[in-house]
Amino acid sequence: MSYIITPEFHRNLWLKxxxxxxxxxxxxxxxxxxxCLNIIPENMGFFAKGYASELxxxxxxxFYFLVVCVWGTHEAAxxxxxxxxxxxxxxxxxSSITPSQLVFGKLFxxxxxxxxVGLLALIPFCYGYATAEGGSxxxxxxxxxxxxxxxxxxxxxxxxxxxxxxxxLAFLVSFIDMTGFAGKLGKKRAPRSSMAFLLGVLVSWMVxxxxxxxxPKLASLSSPFAATRxxxxxxxxxxxxxxxxxSLLFFLFWALMGSYRIARTELMHxxxxxxxxxxxxxxxxxxxxxxxxxxxxxxxxxxxxFVLALLLSYAVMLFEASDSRKYARFFSSLREGDYRGAFExxxxxxxSIPFILICYVVTLQNVPENGRFIxxxxxxGFMLAAMLFAxxxxxxxxxxxxxxxxxxxxxxxxxxxxxxxxxxxxLHFALKPNKFNFRVVSWLESYLYGRNIDVEVPEVVRSLAMxxxxxxxxxxxxxxxxxxxxGAAAFLLYTVLDRARHRRLRGTA
Amino acid sequence: MKMIDVKKLNFxxxxxxxxxxxxxSIDAGSVTALVGPNGAGKTTLLRCIxxxxxxxSGTVHIGGRDTADDPRGVHHITGYLSDFFGLYDGLxxxxxxxxxxxxxxxxxxxxxxxxxDVAALVAITSRLEEKAGTLSxxxxxxxxxxxxxxxxxxxxxxxxxxxxxxxxxxxxxxQLMRDLRAQGKTMIVSSHILTELEDYCTxxxxxxxxxxxxxxxxxxxxxxxxxxxxxxxxxxxDTQMDLLRKQPNLKVxxxxxxxxxxxxxxxxxxxxxxxRLLMAENVPVFSFTTSQHTLQDAYMNVTAEKK
Numbered sequence: 001m002s003y004i005i006t007p008e009f010h011r012n013l014w015l016k017x018x019x020x021x022x023x024x025x026x027x028x029x030x031x032x033x034x035x036c037l038n039i040i041p042e043n044m045g046f047f048a049k050g051y052a053s054e055l056x057x058x059x060x061x062x063f064y065f066l067v068v069c070v071w072g073t074h075e076a077a078x079x080x081x082x083x084x085x086x087x088x089x090x091x092x093x094x095s096s097i098t099p100s101q102l103v104f105g106k107l108f109x110x111x112x113x114x115x116x117v118g119l120l121a122l123i124p125f126c127y128g129y130a131t132a133e134g135g136s137x138x139x140x141x142x143x144x145x146x147x148x149x150x151x152x153x154x155x156x157x158x159x160x161x162x163x164x165x166x167x168x169l170a171f172l173v174s175f176i177d178m179t180g181f182a183g184k185l186g187k188k189r190a191p192r193s194s195m196a197f198l199l200g201v202l203v204s205w206m207v208x209x210x211x212x213x214x215x216p217k218l219a220s221l222s223s224p225f226a227a228t229r230x231x232x233x234x235x236x237x238x239x240x241x242x243x244x245x246x247s248l249l250f251f252l253f254w255a256l257m258g259s260y261r262i263a264r265t266e267l268m269h270x271x272x273x274x275x276x277x278x279x280x281x282x283x284x285x286x287x288x289x290x291x292x293x294x295x296x297x298x299x300x301x302x303x304x305x306f307v308l309a310l311l312l313s314y315a316v317m318l319f320e321a322s323d324s325r326k327y328a329r330f331f332s333s334l335r336e337g338d339y340r341g342a343f344e345x346x347x348x349x350x351x352s353i354p355f356i357l358i359c360y361v362v363t364l365q366n367v368p369e370n371g372r373f374i375x376x377x378x379x380x381g382f383m384l385a386a387m388l389f390a391x392x393x394x395x396x397x398x399x400x401x402x403x404x405x406x407x408x409x410x411x412x413x414x415x416x417x418x419x420x421x422x423x424x425x426x427l428h429f430a431l432k433p434n435k436f437n438f439r440v441v442s443w444l445e446s447y448l449y450g451r452n453i454d455v456e457v458p459e460v461v462r463s464l465a466m467x468x469x470x471x472x473x474x475x476x477x478x479x480x481x482x483x484x485x486x487g488a489a490a491f492l493l494y495t496v497l498d499r500a501r502h503r504r505l506r507g508t509a
Numbered sequence: 510m511k512m513i514d515v516k517k518l519n520f521x522x523x524x525x526x527x528x529x530x531x532x533x534s535i536d537a538g539s540v541t542a543l544v545g546p547n548g549a550g551k552t553t554l555l556r557c558i559x560x561x562x563x564x565x566s567g568t569v570h571i572g573g574r575d576t577a578d579d580p581r582g583v584h585h586i587t588g589y590l591s592d593f594f595g596l597y598d599g600l601x602x603x604x605x606x607x608x609x610x611x612x613x614x615x616x617x618x619x620x621x622x623x624x625x626d627v628a629a630l631v632a633i634t635s636r637l638e639e640k641a642g643t644l645s646x647x648x649x650x651x652x653x654x655x656x657x658x659x660x661x662x663x664x665x666x667x668x669x670x671x672x673x674x675x676x677x678x679x680x681x682x683x684q685l686m687r688d689l690r691a692q693g694k695t696m697i698v699s700s701h702i703l704t705e706l707e708d709y710c711t712x713x714x715x716x717x718x719x720x721x722x723x724x725x726x727x728x729x730x731x732x733x734x735x736x737x738x739x740x741x742x743x744x745x746x747d748t749q750m751d752l753l754r755k756q757p758n759l760k761v762x763x764x765x766x767x768x769x770x771x772x773x774x775x776x777x778x779x780x781x782x783x784x785r786l787l788m789a790e791n792v793p794v795f796s797f798t799t800s801q802h803t804l805q806d807a808y809m810n811v812t813a814e815k816k
Contacts, residue, residue: 007611087595095612268580
């Protein structure tokens with residue numbers, strides 16, 4: 001006796017596909033289609049026959065959205081939740097199932113019935129599309145001149161893509177949530193699926209709506225009359241609908257790859273942060289493609305990449321903040337000369353640093369001399385300050401959450417942000433009021449209009465550098481305060497980790 | 510041959526070290542009772558042995574495989590039932606077992622037979638078509654054990670398998686453990702019910718405050734320790750008492766209604782000789798019983814010594 005595709009997929013088929021459910025879906029769709037095509041037009045004379053087809057097509061489309069993109073995303077967001085809550089996760093972890101079997105089986109297994117109903121709904125959609133009067137559709141937009149045949153195949157492709165993207169993202173987010181809190185509490189906890197669900201539905205809806213825009217253009221590409229915008233990427237022109245489609249598939253790939261890598265870790269395979277590094281690298285390569293090296297503002301594009309790399313590192317730093325043991329294992333491996341182990345236990349924010357530095361160096365290399373908006377020194381100081389602020393935040397948050405298990409993590413992080421970025425600056429300026437004067441305005445002007453770049457930095461701006469990264473020429477003004485703060489944060493983290501280590505060695509909580 | 514070899518194992522939770530330099534080894538074919546007070550680190554130790562949690566330092570080898578380097582290999586030869594396991598309540602028992610057989614890469618041609626065999630082993634054959642959600646606690650436990658055994662693992666790890674079971678289910682569980690022991694399986698069982706563990710365990714590992722307090726081979730321990738003999742003698746009088754007091758290895762500690770209670774330190778052979786002597790001397794013996802709670806006594810001794 002063998003299984004269908006993967007054991008996990010087959011198990012979900014057993015759970016989701018009861019005979020009643022299998023019969024109920026087509027019967028319901030058949031009745032709904034009959035109502036659209038016959039009963040409504042016959043009883044309500046003002047409906048034209050063509051409009052009935054349109055009504056069926058539209059109804060089927062939104063029914064598909066509700067079933068696949070909303071209900072399906074809900075199922076995907078709860079896939080891991082169900083496993084952890086019902087205490088069956090250890091059985092799966094102990095089994096010989098592979099990470100790809102697990103991810104495929106769960107993602108497509110929990111949504112199997114949803115896809116069954118959704119794909120059935122595409123039949124009335126396509127029938128309605130084929131029989132609707134040409135050019136009358138308001139939802140799909142007017143058909144392009146010279147087109148032979150419709151573009152419903154592309155619409156259907158995007159509808160399926162919308163479902164896949166929403167499901168993959170919701171599954172990934174709930175999986176991240178589960179593993180993120182695992183280290184904190186020392187055991188697995190059920191992930192909160194609401195955030196994963198909302199994110200998944202949002203992205204799914206965006207792709208769904210994008211399909212309405214892109215599908216007709218994709219269909220018209222073969223037409224000699226096609227007038228489609230082009231996207232310049234690495235000095236090559238690509239038709240925008242094709243580029244958008246491949247971009248979506250690229251992000252879908254990474255969503256699936258993310259789940260696969262987490263599954264690998266959960267199934268106790270040795271997992272190095274190679275996939276994360278590849279993700280950051282490919283994202284940077286992807287966005288770098290839009291830059292034009294001949295442009296005077298080429299450096300600003302690289303600065304955008306610097307910010308992106310910093311944000312990715314920052315986000316993963318927040319996610320990893322829960323487990324001080326990973327630091328312990330990392331340093332312990334380093335001490336023992338086990339570099340493979342150290343790489344395996346290295347925090348992802350650490351391995352992101354080379355990408356940030358590359359973007360930093362390339363940005364500065366491309367700053368034009370006599371730049372209009374910003375000088376080399378100001379930009380270098382600003383970017384370094386941004387890095388130091390990120391480092392400071394990371395160290396403080398890891399110190400707050402890493403030491404004693406990180407209860408109320410969300411509250412603590414929120415408290416820190418409010419304190420560091422709102423309360424303390426507000427208190428500072430409340431105690432030293434009336435500082436926003438003419439000199440501040442003239443200093444701002446010097447940046448906005450490129451005039452008078454050497455204007456003296458007003459005291460209030462210098463004070464702001466304690467709280468936010470600012471593009472100041474003088475490094476002692478832009479970097480010294482945050483460097484001291486980051487140093488203090490490093491000492492705090494060291495103290496917390498050291499105390500945690502001693503507590504562990506004493507064997508007391 | 511060693512099935513489990515643990516060396517200098519340390520395991521940390523973020524705020525607490527729960528296992529400190531734990532080292533021990535367990536022979537293949539033995540059944541080890543893992544005992545200790547609540548919070549001693551038993552479950553964490555079992556999870557490390559099952560390669561479900563990665564220790565801070567130290568090594569665990571299962572059947573020669575390092576749990577750090579080859580955790581999946583360890584999973585393949587190990588069956589593990591956690592203390593708070595769950596079942597897929599919407600599936601029938603047959604489906605649950607079939608699914609786990611697939612997950613454990615049992616060859617497709619053998620899946621049905623394996624399901625039937627395991628169902629027979631854990632005595633759930635008559636309920637194979639019922640939904641797991643309808644089972645009583647005892648049957649859920651049997652199915653859980655069945656799921657852990659489906660791939661015929663060399664090592665079976667059971668964490669509190671008898672918790673919440675009624676007396677009938679516990680007797681059935683003990684019988685199952687004896688059957689598995691007879692098949693030569695290596696087992697490590699954590700439980701607080703020492704008298705039941707005594708039925709089928711060959712070894713005992715005591716964990717206290719995250720450290721190995723003692724590892725005892727129960728048969729050896731039994732041979733070395735005192736047994737309590739209760740000899741019922743009709744019309745018990747001074748003559749019989751004098752005869753008993755003269756016997757080597759026997760120390761009379763009291764009498765209860767014609768029953769002499771004595772501590773006996775001799776071997777099994779010497780116990781036979783004692784009975785033979787009483788018969789030869791025409792002592793009217795109406796009962797001759799030995800009471801020995803090896804595991805419980807050993808545990809009590811160990812914990813008393815450590816205190």
